[in-house]
Amino acid sequence: MILADSARYALQAITSYRLRSFLTLLGIAVGIAAVILLTSIGEGVHRYVLKEFTQFGTNVIGISPGKVKTGGQPPSGIPTTARLLTMEDAAALKQIPHVTGSTPTVWGNSEVEGNGRLRRTTVYGVDADFKQVFSSTVRIGSFLPRETTGSSRAFVVLGSKLRNELFGSENPLGARVRIGGLHFRVIGVLAPKGQFLGIDLDDTAFIPAERALEVYNREGLMEIHVTYAEGVPSSKVAAAIKERLKLRHGREDFTIITQEDMLKTLSNILDILTMAVGALGGISLVVGGVGIVTIMTIAVTERTHEIGLLVAMGARRRTVLGLFLGESVLLAALGGLMGLILGAGTAQMLRLALPDLPVHTPWNYALGAEIMAASIGLLAGVLPARHAARLDPIEALRTE
Amino acid sequence: MSLIELSGIERTFLLGDSEVHALRSINLSITPGEYVAVMGPSGSGKSTLLNLLGLLDRPDAGTYHLEDRDVTTLTPDEQARVRSERIGFVFQSFHLVPRLTAAANVELPLMLAGIVPAERTKRVSQALKDYGLTDRAHHRPEQLSGGQRQRVAIARATVMHPAVILADEPTGNLDRATGEDVVTLLEGLNAQGVTLIVVTHDQTLGARARRQLVMEDGAIARDSGKG
Numbered sequence: 001m002i003l004a005d006s007a008r009y010a011l012q013a014i015t016s017y018r019l020r021s022f023l024t025l026l027g028i029a030v031g032i033a034a035v036i037l038l039t040s041i042g043e044g045v046h047r048y049v050l051k052e053f054t055q056f057g058t059n060v061i062g063i064s065p066g067k068v069k070t071g072g073q074p075p076s077g078i079p080t081t082a083r084l085l086t087m088e089d090a091a092a093l094k095q096i097p098h099v100t101g102s103t104p105t106v107w108g109n110s111e112v113e114g115n116g117r118l119r120r121t122t123v124y125g126v127d128a129d130f131k132q133v134f135s136s137t138v139r140i141g142s143f144l145p146r147e148t149t150g151s152s153r154a155f156v157v158l159g160s161k162l163r164n165e166l167f168g169s170e171n172p173l174g175a176r177v178r179i180g181g182l183h184f185r186v187i188g189v190l191a192p193k194g195q196f197l198g199i200d201l202d203d204t205a206f207i208p209a210e211r212a213l214e215v216y217n218r219e220g221l222m223e224i225h226v227t228y229a230e231g232v233p234s235s236k237v238a239a240a241i242k243e244r245l246k247l248r249h250g251r252e253d254f255t256i257i258t259q260e261d262m263l264k265t266l267s268n269i270l271d272i273l274t275m276a277v278g279a280l281g282g283i284s285l286v287v288g289g290v291g292i293v294t295i296m297t298i299a300v301t302e303r304t305h306e307i308g309l310l311v312a313m314g315a316r317r318r319t320v321l322g323l324f325l326g327e328s329v330l331l332a333a334l335g336g337l338m339g340l341i342l343g344a345g346t347a348q349m350l351r352l353a354l355p356d357l358p359v360h361t362p363w364n365y366a367l368g369a370e371i372m373a374a375s376i377g378l379l380a381g382v383l384p385a386r387h388a389a390r391l392d393p394i395e396a397l398r399t400e
Numbered sequence: 401m402s403l404i405e406l407s408g409i410e411r412t413f414l415l416g417d418s419e420v421h422a423l424r425s426i427n428l429s430i431t432p433g434e435y436v437a438v439m440g441p442s443g444s445g446k447s448t449l450l451n452l453l454g455l456l457d458r459p460d461a462g463t464y465h466l467e468d469r470d471v472t473t474l475t476p477d478e479q480a481r482v483r484s485e486r487i488g489f490v491f492q493s494f495h496l497v498p499r500l501t502a503a504a505n506v507e508l509p510l511m512l513a514g515i516v517p518a519e520r521t522k523r524v525s526q527a528l529k530d531y532g533l534t535d536r537a538h539h540r541p542e543q544l545s546g547g548q549r550q551r552v553a554i555a556r557a558t559v560m561h562p563a564v565i566l567a568d569e570p571t572g573n574l575d576r577a578t579g580e581d582v583v584t585l586l587e588g589l590n591a592q593g594v595t596l597i598v599v600t601h602d603q604t605l606g607a608r609a610r611r612q613l614v615m616e617d618g619a620i621a622r623d624s625g626k627g
Binding site for chain 1: 454456457476484487491495508509511514556560
């Protein structure tokens with residue numbers, strides 16, 4: 001029997017029971033739609049989170065004091081015996097090949113007073129390389145100047161929100177600002193950067209790291225951030241940094257985290273999340289599959305005559321098996337297609353209705369879902385189709 | 401040369417604990433172009449004989465030669481092929497597929513045999529024309545009268561040009577006049593050289609055949625063909 005004929009025969013059988021086929025198909029459609037919708041949301045969240053983390057560029061390596069051992073990283077703020085990372089360490093890392101920038105980082109929360117107003121905000125102690133490491137842009141004035149260690153002047157660069165809060169539309173350049181008892185002169189304002197996981201990146205003040213150490217009365221840096229040339233493998237740069245710092249410290253008492261590692265881990269976690277929600281949708285798909293088994297079993301019973309007739313007309317057992325399997329697969333595949341449209345449509349509508357909710361339909365998942373639907377049809381059809389193929393034609397023709 | 405040659409055919413069924421001898425030592429020879437009526441009371445083994453001739457059933461013992469070929473030893477797939485190409489069935493209750501049009505019903509055997517669509521269309525329209533069903537081609541069985549339904553079934557049985565037509569009570573569900581038409585149709589086919597074997601209760605229908613087999617308790621009690 002020609003394949004196209006088998007398909008047509010199966011389709012005719014499906015369309016001759018419109019309501020029944022539609023309802024069966026709906027079971028699969030709902031399952032597939034659920035899978036599509038849930039994975040769309042999962043994938044959307046995945047992309048959103050990764051985007052948040054990569055907005056500073058992907059070629060960043062962070063170095064923090066203290067070696068992460070099996071006990072985990074010592075929580076910051078609690079005194080540790082780990083040797084401190086110093087301004088000199090940060091400066092030394094600038095010399096490593098492929099490294100394009102290295103900024104010491106110290107941060108804290110302080111009251112910033114200027115123009116007669118007061119605001120509690122996050123204060124970062126960094127150096128001139130910060131602008132490049134975190135791909136920030138200066139709106140007016142300039143960023144912190146490049147200075148030799150030990151002679152950093154008391155300058156401050158404001159985040160755009162802090163500037164608005166303190167100075168409004170006035171020109172803040174040259175104004176004096178007091179942070180934790182020390183006076184700073186405003187030399188620049190950064191362009192707005194938005195939020196990162198709910199933290200306002202524009203409600204900040206940037207001062208030289210040396211001054212920040214003074215403000216917060218710290219001996220060592222909290223972190224050093226290093227950027228390296230695009231295209232250079234992060235592991236190579238990380239190894240060079242490790243080498244250099246070990247030489248300076250005498251042992252490995254620091255932790256290097258490349259953003260690549262971090263993103264990979266994060267991406268893996270989010271992938272598992274997407275798969276997990278997809279599997280939840282899969283449960284409804286299984287229910288749909290049971291519906292197909294039911295309807296196909298009924299169909300075989302109802303069409304006993306037809307099966308006997310087909311055998312009498314010279315259909316081979318395999319042909320009968322194929323016809324009923326084909327019907328089951330076709331039913332499921334049609335349901336899958338409907339679910340695909342339903343799911344993707346709902347995802348799109350969600351995107352329109354709730355622009356904040358990250359939704360993205362991953363088409364490989366959609367394709368996977370369609371293949372899954374067809375496989376469920378195949379699986380669901382096996383029992384009824386085998387039953388059909390094994391019918392005794394004499395009995396089948398006799399039943400009235 | 402004979403078309404059908406049965407020798408020493410035995411067939412028993414198990415009904416509960418008791419064995420039923422449906423066919424016992426059947427020896428039968430039918431030559432091409434014969435018109436045979438198989439008669440006898442219910443349970444005499446007529447239908448079993450017909451099923452056996454149609455390769456829907458296998459004998460427990462004995463051999464069945466169809467066109468000088470031992471068909472009892474064939475594999476199920478080979479038997480399916482013989483059914484497809486050499487045998488046409490006509491049933492009492494027509495057994496048309498209700499969701500398919502008359503044309504599609506006639507087309508079924510051709511489709512199962514894997515004949516290409518262009519050739520199928522040609523043969524189907526010819527068959528419908530032969531049986532006066534051209535204007536009924538796109539009607540479904542429920543829209544056809546009993547006589548028309550049986551004509552569709554006969555068209556379906558003959559569209560593959562079989563050597564033998566096995567008809568099981570072909571007029572059983574028809575009134576006398578339409579039954580008469582159908583029998584005339586079948587006899588017309590026989591006149592063209594197709595071997596016709598009809599199983600019937602109906603004495604008058606049976607009497608029209610050139611050869612009568614009367615079965616009793618699974619054995620051939622009388623065979624008018626054996627002189």
